[in-house]
Amino acid sequence: MKLALYQPDIAPNVGTLLRLGACMGVPVHIIEPCGFPFGARDLKRSVMDYSEMADVTRHSSWDAFLKSETNARLVLLTTKTDLPYTDFNFGPDDILLLGRESVGVPEEVHQRADARVTIPMQAGMRSVNVAIAASMVLGEGLRQTGAFPRQEQKDR
Numbered sequence: 275m276k277l278a279l280y281q282p283d284i285a286p287n288v289g290t291l292l293r294l295g296a297c298m299g300v301p302v303h304i305i306e307p308c309g310f311p312f313g314a315r316d317l318k319r320s321v322m323d324y325s326e327m328a329d330v331t332r333h334s335s336w337d338a339f340l341k342s343e344t345n346a347r348l349v350l351l352t353t354k355t356d357l358p359y360t361d362f363n364f365g366p367d368d369i370l371l372l373g374r375e376s377v378g379v380p381e382e383v384h385q386r387a388d389a390r391v392t393i394p395m396q397a398g399m400r401s402v403n404v405a406i407a408a409s410m411v412l413g414e415g416l417r418q419t420g421a422f423p424r425q426e427q428k429d430r
Contacts, residue, residue, distance in 0.1 A: 280371060352392060365419065
């Protein structure tokens, strides 16, 4: 399983997602342009010392990303569907695609997605933070595919 961030706007969210990827052993793809300079102080603060352990690939554009990930199924997290992520059957090679915090993804990206899932919320709510959304859906995908990292037993 992989995470892909489409033109992210907010450096601290990207840092949080890079840290999530490092902790879960999940590669993170950044589809540029970003709404901030990559390596910004806010990004470094939120990723902390996990940047060395994160598996990050940067793509110069949506087209460049698509050329590099030809066989994977793209699962878009969006508010524009009725399919709850908990009702979706994830596969081990899925890429969870997250849109820009400010506007999501354009229609062409929506149309290219192989599947669209949403997080059920209370009426009147727009969305949860993109890093929280990724954590929730990635957790379910890892659970379904049995791909959570195995922790060593600690001496007590």
